Amino acid sequence: MANLVEILDLKDLIAGTGHDLTTGFESLYSRLYAANPQSPVVKQIEQRVEDYFSRLILPKYPTIYDLLLLSLRQKDAIFTFNWDPFLADAYERLAEKVSLSNLPNIFHLHGNVRVSFCEHCNMAMQKADVCDTCGMSMTPTRLLYPVERKDYTDGPYLTIQWEQFREFIGRALIITIFGYSAPTTDQEAMAIFNNAWKNGESHKFIHRLEIIDTRDGDELAWQWSPFSIFHHYDVRRSFHESLLARYPRRSCEALFQSNYEGKYVEPIAWASNLEGDGIAEMIAHEGFKRDTD
């Protein structure tokens, strides 16, 4: 987000409006939108964001997105603010190898370039002009929102994403925050998160917040400790150190057995390695086969 003005080559376009280029992309967009949401500059910015992120493609080899999806089950959910297509594309290619009932749900809290919404069926799905189910035309999800007034009840698509966010967070045992810096522009999102997560706090004895981030430990502790329950939070330096990678598809069971029953739970080795044909190895693994039977 910090380099978006350069990446999208927006300098000349924005300079022409008289706004300060150092303000930051989200604030700039917000101001231009406030002045006139239909102005040609606003429309061009939206189009460039859409074009740029739509063009991104995954490499052929297994990526962290594939691992993340395979480390979770259908009862789980991933909530992302990312516009890029990587999770949606990884989901699509994995769905060709494993049943959809073995993959987690994905919700895009700020829209996504690969997702459309059918207002008739009230469902989000892979981007297309018409709905698979009812044949009506679908609307692409909106990517940009003015930061000063992000409205998470703006239209049925976003409303559903955020309802699901509250629902899943409220009954989650483990929450993994992966590479999310919780910018001040997302205060509203953080408030929704905290209320849902802390609901019934006194009963959440073994609940766990895991933060995967490379930033300084003290900075992370300062930022995330208000969101932890009984100070149960762990900072991990990479995905491979997380409960998801060490106990793929069994992270809640592993947490319960170690923290409630006091047992030693041996990590499952299969998601620790991205080299070679990691995906085939993971799918061939006993634990995954048992899920798919």
Ligand SMILES: [Zn+2]
């Ligand atoms: Zn439909």
